[in-house]
Amino acid sequence: MARIAKSELLSRLEGAGTEFAEIAIADGGSAVVTTRGARILGLFPGAADDATNALWTNPHLDGLLRGQLRDWDGEGMGSTGGERLWIAPERSFYYYHPETFADWFCPAGMDPGHYRLSNHDEPEVVFENIFDLEDIRNWRVYRNVRMERRFEALANPFRRDRKVKAILSNVQYVGIRKTDSIEVPYAPSDTRINLWTLALLDPGPVGSVGTVVIPVRPETQAIDYFGGLTKQRLIVHSDHVAFRIDSQAVGKVGVRPEDLALVRRAQIAAFLPTTDKDSLLLVIQRSLDIPHNQSECLDEAKANPDGPKGAVQANNNGPGADPNSPYKRFGEIEIQMIAASQTPDKRRMAVTAVSDLLAFEGSREDILALGRGVLGVKEISLFA
Numbered sequence: 001m002a003r004i005a006k007s008e009l010l011s012r013l014e015g016a017g018t019e020f021a022e023i024a025i026a027d028g029g030s031a032v033v034t035t036r037g038a039r040i041l042g043l044f045p046g047a048a049d050d051a052t053n054a055l056w057t058n059p060h061l062d063g064l065l066r067g068q069l070r071d072w073d074g075e076g077m078g079s080t081g082g083e084r085l086w087i088a089p090e091r092s093f094y095y096y097h098p099e100t101f102a103d104w105f106c107p108a109g110m111d112p113g114h115y116r117l118s119n120h121d122e123p124e125v126v127f128e129n130i131f132d133l134e135d136i137r138n139w140r141v142y143r144n145v146r147m148e149r150r151f152e153a154l155a156n157p158f159r160r161d162r163k164v165k166a167i168l169s170n171v172q173y174v175g176i177r178k179t180d181s182i183e184v185p186y187a188p189s190d191t192r193i194n195l196w197t198l199a200l201l202d203p204g205p206v207g208s209v210g211t212v213v214i215p216v217r218p219e220t221q222a223i224d225y226f227g228g229l230t231k232q233r234l235i236v237h238s239d240h241v242a243f244r245i246d247s248q249a250v251g252k253v254g255v256r257p258e259d260l261a262l263v264r265r266a267q268i269a270a271f272l273p274t275t276d277k278d279s280l281l282l283v284i285q286r287s288l289d290i291p292h293n294q295s296e297c298l299d300e301a302k303a304n305p306d307g308p309k310g311a312v313q314a315n316n317n318g319p320g321a322d323p324n325s326p327y328k329r330f331g332e333i334e335i336q337m338i339a340a341s342q343t344p345d346k347r348r349m350a351v352t353a354v355s356d357l358l359a360f361e362g363s364r365e366d367i368l369a370l371g372r373g374v375l376g377v378k379e380i381s382l383f384a
Contacts, residue, residue: 003052003202003274006030006044013041016065019117021125027156029174029359034080036065037112038127038149040199041082045172045281045361052274054174054283054359056200056330057081072106078317078328083199083357084111085149085180088336089192089298091137091305098137101302107133110147118148125151133184135191142184142191150179154356164373171362171370181352182340191349192298194339198315199285199357201270201331203245209384210272212243212253212314212333215261215375223310225252227303233316240375243314244383245270245331250318254301254310257291261376266290266312268333269375271367271382280367282360284374289338289353299336311336 009032013020019035029051032042044051058081063069069076087093087110096103109131119126127149133142154175158164180195187193203210222234222241229251233244239261243253260266265288272281290311291297297309315332319325337353360370371380 003054004042004057005050005052006032006042007049009042009053009057012062013065016062018065021117021120023125023151023153023176025153025155025174027159027173027175029172031151031174031176033125033127033151035115035117035127037079037084038115038129039080039082039084040151040176040357041080043083043174043176043357043359045174045359054281054361055082056202058328071108071112075326078200078330079112081200081330083197085147086111086196086198087133087182088194088196089300091300092135092192093133096136109133113147123152142187144185146183148181152177154358157356157358158374161373164370167366167370167373170366171360173358173360175356175358178355178357179352180337180355182350184340184349186347187349189342189346192339193349194291194298195337195351195353196299196334197285197287197337197355198332198334199283201245201272201283201333203247203329203331204273206329208246208273209382210245210270210331211380211382212245212331213269213271213371213375213377213380214241214243214255214312214314215239215267215377216241216255216259217261220255220259223254223256223301223308224303225254225301225310225313226250229253240377240380242381242383243316245314245316247316247318247327247329247331249316250320252313252315254313256294256308257297257311258293260312264288264290264292266335267375268312268314268335269371270331270333271371271380273384274361278364279362280364282367282371283333284358285333285335285355286358287335287337287353287355289355290335291338296339297336298339
């Protein structure tokens with residue numbers, strides 16, 4: 001569907017009786033977070049009621065909110081949309097046959113889960129979910145796993161950056177800080193689990209193309225997670241990896257933490273078309289709480305499980321084995337965050353990770369200049 005306006009999203013949530021909270025950003029925009037799934041469902045640069053969502057919204061949103069569709073099944077693929085928190089590694093928790101990466105599913109206790117709104121006072125909105133989690137690969141069930149999400153408004157983190165300060169007055173902005181945590185009670189010390197933040201993006205109507213940019217060091221070798229990526233979809237430059245999102249073919253790319261441009265910091269950005277051909281949307285995920293090397297990375301590539309693993313990933317959804325079957329048009333920018341460790345009392349595995357989700361909208365010239373400045377990339381060539 002076309003990027004949804006803030007007024008329409010609020011109306012549909014209210015009409016379905018869905019609990020949500022709105023977070024106003026001092027520098028301009030706003031975000032809408034829902035108890036269902038503890039998602040940032042709306043991210044709106046600009047304060048106007050007709051501001052449009054920087055994130056993808058499922059065209060069948062109403063059916064999901066009213067319980068007429070199942071999340072991650074058929075028309076419910078992608079769930080409601082927005083930004084979500086999952087757990088990793090995917091091979092352990094999302095495949096009925098993990099040895100062959102076969103029969104994928106999404107654990108419903110995790111997403112959409114049974115979150116409750118535990119705090120709605122400024123400055124934070126807090127959601128909590130308690131559920132049982134099956135580690136199919138290791139023949140384990142973890143009881144009473146607790147996940148918590150804290151959302152708060154984030155002032156523009158680049159407002160004092162001299163490289164881009166002049167540009168910022170020309171663009172609209174919205175930003176949310178996310179503080180996410182997981183606790184796994186009585187988990188064995190060899191439990192391998194980490195948090196995983198994913199933002200779903202709308203590449204636009206058929207024929208539109210978005211470009212994901214990941215700043216990297218020279219001589220980086222990107223990880224082809226599913227296999228089959230071509231140079232028409234993935235280009236590795238000297239200072240960044242560029243990945244095409246257009247929902248025309250399934251594909252996923254990853255970058256090792258050792259190859260990221262900034263030491264111990266992950267940044268991944270998407271440049272997306274808008275209804276105005278002279279404008280662009282820029283969405284950024286970033287975090288300091290990431291694995292630092294391969295031994296700390298958990299998420300294996302389906303195409304090469306014994307090969308390198310990524311801390312930053314991008315996904316392009318597309319048609320499945322049956323090209324005539326309907327599918328959802330979205331891409332994703334993702335960060336695999338630091339793994340849980342055993343607490344001093346040895347009674348649980350736990351971790352807390354902080355990440356930011358930012359969006360900017362403005363003229364094509366300004367957004368590209370902003371992207372070069374904040375990502376530290378010399379030149380950005382979009383796929384379209």
